[in-house]
Amino acid sequence: MTALLAVTDLVKHFPTKGRVFRAGAPLQAVAGVSFTVQPGEVLGLVGESGSGKSTIGNMVLRLDQPTAGQIVFDGQDITRLSDVSLQAFRRRAQPIFQDPFSSLDPRMTVEQIVAEALVIHRLASSRGDLQAQVVSLLELVGLNASHLRRYPHQFSGGQRQRIGIARAMAVKPDLIVADEAVSALDVSIQAQIVNLLRDLQKRLGLAMIFISHDLAVVEYIADRVAVLYLGRIMEIAPARDIVRAPKHPYTEALLSAVPEPDASRTRKRIVLQGELPSPTAPPSGCVFRTRCPYAIADCAAIVPVLQPVGPGHEAACIRTGII
Amino acid sequence: MTQPLLEVRDLRVDFRGEMGTVSAVSGISFTVQKGETLVIVGESGSGKSVTSLAVMGLIPQPPGRIAGGEILFHARDGQTHDLAKADARTMQHLRGAEIAMIFQEPMTALNPVYTIGAQIVETIRLHEPLSRRAARLRAIDMLALLGVPEPQRRFDAYPHELSGGLRQRAMIAMALACSPSLLIADEPTTALDVTVQAQILDMIARLQKELSMGVIFITHNLGVAAEIADRVLVMYAGQTVEAAPAADIFQDPRMPYTRGLLKSIPRLGMDRDAGPLPTIPGTVPNLGEMPRGCAFHPRCTHALPDPCMARRPDLEPVTERHVVRCARWRDIAGQPA
Numbered sequence: 001m002t003a004l005l006a007v008t009d010l011v012k013h014f015p016t017k018g019r020v021f022r023a024g025a026p027l028q029a030v031a032g033v034s035f036t037v038q039p040g041e042v043l044g045l046v047g048e049s050g051s052g053k054s055t056i057g058n059m060v061l062r063l064d065q066p067t068a069g070q071i072v073f074d075g076q077d078i079t080r081l082s083d084v085s086l087q088a089f090r091r092r093a094q095p096i097f098q099d100p101f102s103s104l105d106p107r108m109t110v111e112q113i114v115a116e117a118l119v120i121h122r123l124a125s126s127r128g129d130l131q132a133q134v135v136s137l138l139e140l141v142g143l144n145a146s147h148l149r150r151y152p153h154q155f156s157g158g159q160r161q162r163i164g165i166a167r168a169m170a171v172k173p174d175l176i177v178a179d180e181a182v183s184a185l186d187v188s189i190q191a192q193i194v195n196l197l198r199d200l201q202k203r204l205g206l207a208m209i210f211i212s213h214d215l216a217v218v219e220y221i222a223d224r225v226a227v228l229y230l231g232r233i234m235e236i237a238p239a240r241d242i243v244r245a246p247k248h249p250y251t252e253a254l255l256s257a258v259p260e261p262d263a264s265r266t267r268k269r270i271v272l273q274g275e276l277p278s279p280t281a282p283p284s285g286c287v288f289r290t291r292c293p294y295a296i297a298d299c300a301a302i303v304p305v306l307q308p309v310g311p312g313h314e315a316a317c318i319r320t321g322i323i
Numbered sequence: 324m325t326q327p328l329l330e331v332r333d334l335r336v337d338f339r340g341e342m343g344t345v346s347a348v349s350g351i352s353f354t355v356q357k358g359e360t361l362v363i364v365g366e367s368g369s370g371k372s373v374t375s376l377a378v379m380g381l382i383p384q385p386p387g388r389i390a391g392g393e394i395l396f397h398a399r400d401g402q403t404h405d406l407a408k409a410d411a412r413t414m415q416h417l418r419g420a421e422i423a424m425i426f427q428e429p430m431t432a433l434n435p436v437y438t439i440g441a442q443i444v445e446t447i448r449l450h451e452p453l454s455r456r457a458a459r460l461r462a463i464d465m466l467a468l469l470g471v472p473e474p475q476r477r478f479d480a481y482p483h484e485l486s487g488g489l490r491q492r493a494m495i496a497m498a499l500a501c502s503p504s505l506l507i508a509d510e511p512t513t514a515l516d517v518t519v520q521a522q523i524l525d526m527i528a529r530l531q532k533e534l535s536m537g538v539i540f541i542t543h544n545l546g547v548a549a550e551i552a553d554r555v556l557v558m559y560a561g562q563t564v565e566a567a568p569a570a571d572i573f574q575d576p577r578m579p580y581t582r583g584l585l586k587s588i589p590r591l592g593m594d595r596d597a598g599p600l601p602t603i604p605g606t607v608p609n610l611g612e613m614p615r616g617c618a619f620h621p622r623c624t625h626a627l628p629d630p631c632m633a634r635r636p637d638l639e640p641v642t643e644r645h646v647v648r649c650a651r652w653r654d655i656a657g658q659p660a
Contacts, residue, residue, distance in 0.1 A: 049516055158606055187545070191603075192602045215517075220595050243592055254518060258546065261549045261590070269521060272518045272522070
């Protein structure tokens, strides 16, 4: 199968301020990341703040320009698209954002919000067809025609996220990039939206990059998961294997830190020491070594590369056998 | 039992708004013992934060108002103060010294134009007759106790120079600098990464033991609640709907809302091919549009016209230490949520 999306050696540096009239060391938000997404596949990106997961999502959507590397979508390198081809690409790759309060224009009705992309991409044959499409999109996400003339502020957080999902689905995209799409929702609402996303993804055969700091949600929704630390992939594997048999010390620590609603739990907790190193001056060798409980002298000298450790399972650690 | 550190009795907090007066907290009662962690769990609009602000005397008035009830705090000098009626002077004396609060966003509590050291020293000297030098040493000790690396250097750092996790530690150092007997923590780890959250939760638990503080910990995250709670109080629409020792809440929840919440959280290692996640239908009600009868009935799969839609249920004891606000808790005991 050919990949719908193939990302190769992706790098993003942000300039920083140094001393007067001089640039500081660049902030390496993404430092050489490669992965693929197959049609209909969900790739989860997990990591903590500063891991580069959102920057990757933004570059895949061409909301941000990479410093280096390739992003090939359906055979085309989207980092070099002209404006005309960019518009065609935008019809096929759609974002769903975290904050359903700031990502919807408060002065537009629900109908206008969902119809906007259909109009821009000329996907409706008539005014009647346009409204019919909008209504069926609202129904797709659990809303209905009675909501057409309402404004975003008249909806709860969960309903607004449904509107955001309807807007993304309007152009029948092939790829969705969902960045913390359920993180801002109330606990009792989150499960509704997770189910909706998973149902739509399966029913419509969408490929999706699902970005989240919540490992349990990612495991539930993603087929494969990439674990990021300081702009690098530490481990990538089928979701089940990442959770049940992590091979990278960072993944192990991350999993052990997830608080679980079970008072009788006796799982061992690995509390990471120290702070996330500055992305302007990452450690030599393995970037995780300064906080890794298993680090040895070699870890400062050798830059670990992703190596196969099981079927479809790769980890970037010179001591993978340790876990 | 010894006298509780804090006893809240039938607390009511109203807010006046465009839609008229609404009750954000409508009659809540609980106690916190010395050395105990009470976790208040709820979603947005449940009244959990308003409850904590009321204890701190920080309800913005207007539009807010403590409309009834008592907040009895047992101070170190043996006196019992009703914080619901305490004057500004008493509150100022207690806040910081005996009752401290930490927030989700440390920048709301830290002043950006002073170094963190200066702010911790100010708090200490406000409540204790210490020299500048002694207060400085105490502040550095506190930062070290909270696991801030290079505390001497960080003493002179401005808040913006610190990472989110370090800022949170600095705020906690400031809150704990005078060894308060009651700590109120309102979602203190919600904005943090899970590994940092784990560090902070461990630290709060350790310091609580050392200082034998009572802690009110407010969160929407049931996982966090399970990690640290002695007792859990579940709020919905301004009321307690269930309260019990942590083990009972997680192993034997009785309120359909608590059961629904626990079932709807994705957990690590769950089988996603078993079908969609169980959900609680509908949305959290607006304070201005409370349903009649049980506030949860429109979302409850067990609701009946009578009694659920007719009358607001009372809190009933399940066991001596477990209460639930559900008229049908006996009928549904054996049924799935």
